Amino acid sequence: MPQTGDLILHHYDEAPFAEKVRLVFGIKDLAWHSVIQPAALPKPDLIPLTGGYRRTPVLQIGADIFCDTQLIIAEIERLYPLPSVFPDGNPGLALALGSWAHGPYVVTSVALYMGAADPFAGDINLPSHFFEDRKKMWMTQFDTEQLKAKLPGYRTRLRAHTDFLNQQLADGRAFLTGDRPGLVDLHALWNPWFLRRFAPADARWAYDPYPQIAAWEARLDRIGHGTRQEMAPAQALDIARQSIPLPACGVSPDDPLAIDAGTPVVVTPSDYAQVPVTGTLVGTTVQSVSIRREDPRVGEVVVHFPKIGYEIVRS
Numbered sequence: 598m599p600q601t602g603d604l605i606l607h608h609y610d611e612a613p614f615a616e617k618v619r620l621v622f623g624i625k626d627l628a629w630h631s632v633i634q635p636a637a638l639p640k641p642d643l644i645p646l647t648g649g650y651r652r653t654p655v656l657q658i659g660a661d662i663f664c665d666t667q668l669i670i671a672e673i674e675r676l677y678p679l680p681s682v683f684p685d686g687n688p689g690l691a692l693a694l695g696s697w698a699h700g701p702y703v704v705t706s707v708a709l710y711m712g713a714a715d716p717f718a719g720d721i722n723l724p725s726h727f728f729e730d731r732k733k734m735w736m737t738q739f740d741t742e743q744l745k746a747k748l749p750g751y752r753t754r755l756r757a758h759t760d761f762l763n764q765q766l767a768d769g770r771a772f773l774t775g776d777r778p779g780l781v782d783l784h785a786l787w788n789p790w791f792l793r794r795f796a797p798a799d800a801r802w803a804y805d806p807y808p809q810i811a812a813w814e815a816r817l818d819r820i821g822h823g824t825r826q827e828m829a830p831a832q833a834l835d836i837a838r839q840s841i842p843l844p845a846c847g848v849s850p851d852d853p854l855a856i857d858a859g860t861p862v863v864v865t866p867s868d869y870a871q872v873p874v875t876g877t878l879v880g881t882t883v884q885s886v887s888i889r890r891e892d893p894r895v896g897e898v899v900v901h902f903p904k905i906g907y908e909i910v911r912s
């Protein structure tokens with residue numbers, strides 16, 4: 598039976614951003630509930646929780662909904678600090694590296710996949726409208742129709758990004774920041790994990806020359822995902838409905854946002870999948886923003902977003 602405070606991850610198995618969180622569960626040896634959501638729109642069992650945010654993964658704890666791996670991983674680290682995802686004691690650097698990972702690094706591999714002659718070359722289970730869905734979703738980063746001529750540029754940049762990994766692994770260390778795995782590894786794993794599944798030929802080209810990368814990937818793979826238990830989407834929605842969101846942390850009067858608690862606001866990703874989410878501002882921290890929403894299926898929920906990568910304006 599699920600308990601109050603249980604970790605419920607909305608994801609799908611092929612999602613590389615979700616793999617980051619699954620590996621955090623593995624590093625911390627946590628038990629969690631897995632709710633499989635569609636890989637492409639529509640997502641009728643996710644949107645009642647998020648109010649429109651469609652990206653994967655989303656973490657649910659009762660009626661609190663955490664969007665974006667930046668915030669999801671920070672929240673898991675706060676709740677379960679040991680073993681830390683900052684094993685070398687550099688949390689600020691590891692978190693800041695998210696802006697590299699979620700920006701130029703990820704976009705490079707996604708462009709290679711989207712621009713491939715056969716974008717379904719991998720042996721993965723995706724809906725038939727996946728590619729069309731992603732074309733629209735990535736429109737703010739690149740025009741898929743124009744990608745072919747740009748692939749050499751993306752390839753040469755991928756090699757430059759990969760060189761960062763090789764520089765870290767050059768002294769024979771097991772993980773990127775030392776002998777224990779952490780968030781920096783999870784940021785860097787994104788591209789090889791994604792390309793090996795979605796564009797195997799590009800992955801072979803990119804990583805076969807570097808056996809140290811394959812050995813590092815295998816070490817990360819051995820961490821596993823903690824203890825996963827499947828949950829039906831309807832059960833997760835019922836849990837949200839039966840739960841009360843945790844008390845809001847309030848809005849600091851010196852937050853440069855200068856929006857009072859109780860004000861209707863809209864929060865929108867600023868990079869891609871720019872679907873606005875409307876709610877009432879109930880809290881901000883230096884890193885996050887929280888809004889309360891009502892939904893006929895799940896009742897009152899509080900949705901939490903990181904500030905970095907999101908636009909917050911009065912509605």
Ligand SMILES: N[C@@H](CCC(=O)N[C@@H](CS)C(=O)NCC(=O)O)C(=O)O
Pocket residue numbers: 611612613614615635636637638651652653654664665666667699734906
């Ligand atoms: N910045 C977000 C990015 C998440 C993201 O782009 N996830 C991909 C899947 S791995 C996605 O949402 N694709 C569209 C979808 O699942 O609907 C995060 O860190 O969570």
